[in-house]
Amino acid sequence: MEEKIHLFVIGTAGCGKSYFTKAFSEYLDLKRIDHAIVNLDPGADYLPYTPDVDVREWFTTADVMEKYRVGPNGAQIISADLVATKAGDIVDELDLYSADYIIIDTPGQMELFTFRTSSEIIINEFGRNSCVSVYLFDPVISQRASGFMSMVFLYSSSIFRLRIPQIPALGKSDLLPEHVTEKIIGWSRDPDKLYDDLIEENDLSGDLFHMMRDAGLIRPLIPVSSITGNGMDDVYEMVQEIFYAGEDLESLRY
Ligand SMILES: Nc1nc2c(ncn2[C@@H]2O[C@H](COP(=O)(O)OP(=O)(O)OP(=O)(O)O)[C@@H](O)[C@H]2O)c(=O)[nH]1
Ligand SMILES: [Mg+2]
Numbered sequence: 599m600e601e602k603i604h605l606f607v608i609g610t611a612g613c614g615k616s617y618f619t620k621a622f623s624e625y626l627d628l629k630r631i632d633h634a635i636v637n638l639d640p641g642a643d644y645l646p647y648t649p650d651v652d653v654r655e656w657f658t659t660a661d662v663m664e665k666y667r668v669g670p671n672g673a674q675i676i677s678a679d680l681v682a683t684k685a686g687d688i689v690d691e692l693d694l695y696s697a698d699y700i701i702i703d704t705p706g707q708m709e710l711f712t713f714r715t716s717s718e719i720i721i722n723e724f725g726r727n728s729c730v731s732v733y734l735f736d737p738v739i740s741q742r743a744s745g746f747m748s749m750v751f752l753y754s755s756s757i758f759r760l761r762i763p764q765i766p767a768l769g770k771s772d773l774l775p776e777h778v779t780e781k782i783i784g785w786s787r788d789p790d791k792l793y794d795d796l797i798e799e800n801d802l803s804g805d806l807f808h809m810m811r812d813a814g815l816i817r818p819l820i821p822v823s824s825i826t827g828n829g830m831d832d833v834y835e836m837v838q839e840i841f842y843a844g845e846d847l848e849s850l851r852y
Pocket of ligand 1: 704
């Protein structure tokens with residue numbers, strides 16, 4: 599591998615980012631690929647893996663509450679912004695590892711990282727061309743057509759904000775009955791099916807649907823499970839394709 603790859607794990611609160619980080623790390627262990635894990639969540643109480651670089655080395659959301667005398671929401675925002683001030687230190691620490699892959703677990707609520715300037719500063723510090731993200735669709739929300747569409751909107755906002763290639767995945771797929779997983783994956787592969795179910799649920803969604811479909815934002819989802827390890831190889835292959843297929847990156851941007 600020529601250069602480091604930085605894989606950001608993105609998604610809404612509780613969608614399974616930290617467990618995916620662990621499962622993908624175990625998958626890379628099996629493949630004997632050198633990697634390191636970065637935890638960018640200063641509010642994490644418990645992590646299912648041991649991070650190699652941890653933003654909590656410098657501060658935690660609880661420290662920020664005490665220091666700035668703010669409540670939990672204010673502290674989350676301040677600490678999310680403070681992460682940017684540590685971008686250089688994070689890269690310096692990562693340089694100590696001979697890792698080909700860096701997996702980056704991002705803070706609980708998606709807006710704390712993806713929508714704020716920290717994400718841009720960190721991506722620029724890592725080198726934009728070495729960055730890719732996996733976006734985990736919440737499996738419970740994705741079961742209804744309108745919920746699935748809301749996930750498409752959030753996924754799309756992350757594309758516009760981060761401006762790095764993004765791999766859409768259906769998180770915790772082991773929790774869903776097989777026919778539900780098939781329905782969701784079917785929507786992602788065949789937007790016409792999604793359209794029919796959307797209109798049945800809510801006839802206001804038609805115009806929005808066409809806008810997203812025509813912009814190419816409804817993309818095939820990879821079902822993943824951090825419990826069974828299912829889908830880790832598909833995510834890995836997609837990352838390889840993005841970096842090494844020799845295709846125009848623009849065409850794989852989403
Ligand atoms: N069945 C199943 N449960 C999962 C999976 N991934 C995560 N979970 C469970 O879902 C819960 C949340 O998972 P996390 O990985 O902590 O989610 P997160 O997105 O990091 O959560 P925040 O950082 O708090 O927003 C945990 O209780 C996990 O045990 C999965 O693939 N399958
Ligand atoms: Mg987490």
